[in-house]
Amino acid sequence: RLRVILARPDAVVLDLCCGTGDLALAFARTGEARIVGADFAHAMLARAREKADLLAARRGRGSGQITLLEADALRLPFGDASFEAVASAFGFRNLANYEAGLREMLRVLKPGGTVAILEFAGPVPGLLGRFYQWYFRVVLPRVGRLLSGDRSAYEYLPASISRFFTPEGLAGAMRKAGFEQVRYELWFGGAALHLGQRPV
Known part of the structure; x- marks a missing residue:
């Protein structure tokens, strides 16, 4: 469904917590929809x-396909039912209030619109889960300190993942916020893609 939306030149898609724009750029490369990227961090924008x-120059087009703006994900500066789709990749986990963020995503989606949240899957049971926890808590901060001199940035990631929803927990929060047809796919590497729709 998201691919169909991205192919439509009349569609508008929100990349929420867009960071340095990787998802917005991927959407622009694969589709004709207008992309709006919103993030709280000025330097990332x-x-x-x-x-x-750069993408617009390479394609020989103006940069009008992607609009970027500084915005608070908990109080978005858009009217109700503004977007055919809202997506977030590895940024939703950083919100101060997940439930408020989901309500805002639902509010700005058009009826029948699609939400897609790609996020770390949180604590995973079993041997693989223990390996990921060890890697994120022990190895990653040390490598980060060696490469950047800043261990704290690499300690934040595992801490934020361990506090985040399990995949079923996020699916439940999405349903509670009012999304329908909620489902998720677990991806290798400890990520999960959650999909849902605003009721028509």
């Missing part, structure tokens, strides 16, 4: 603008 301008 500046980098996203540079990347969007």
Whole structure:
């Protein structure tokens, strides 16, 4: 369903918590829809603008397909029912209030619109889960300190993942917020893609 929306030149898609714009750029490369990227972090948006301008120059088009703006995901500056789709990749986990974020996503979606949240899957049971926990808590911070001199940035990631929903927990929160047809796919590498729709 998201691919169909992205192919429509009349569609508008929100990349929420867009960071440096990787998802917005991927959407622009694969479709004709107009993309709006929103993030709270000014420096990340500046980098996203540079990347969007480069893509537009390579394609020989103006940069009008992607619009980027600084915005709070819990109080979005858009009217109700503004977007055919809302997507977030590895940024939703950083919101201060997940339930409020889901309500805002639902509010700005058009009836029948699609939501897609790609996020780390949270604590995974079994041997693989223990390996991921060890890697994120022990190996990643040390590698981060060696490469960047900043261990704290790499300690934040595993802490935020361990506090986040399990895949079923996020699916339940989406249903509670009012999304229908909620489902998720577990991806290798500890991520899950959650999909849902705003009721018609």
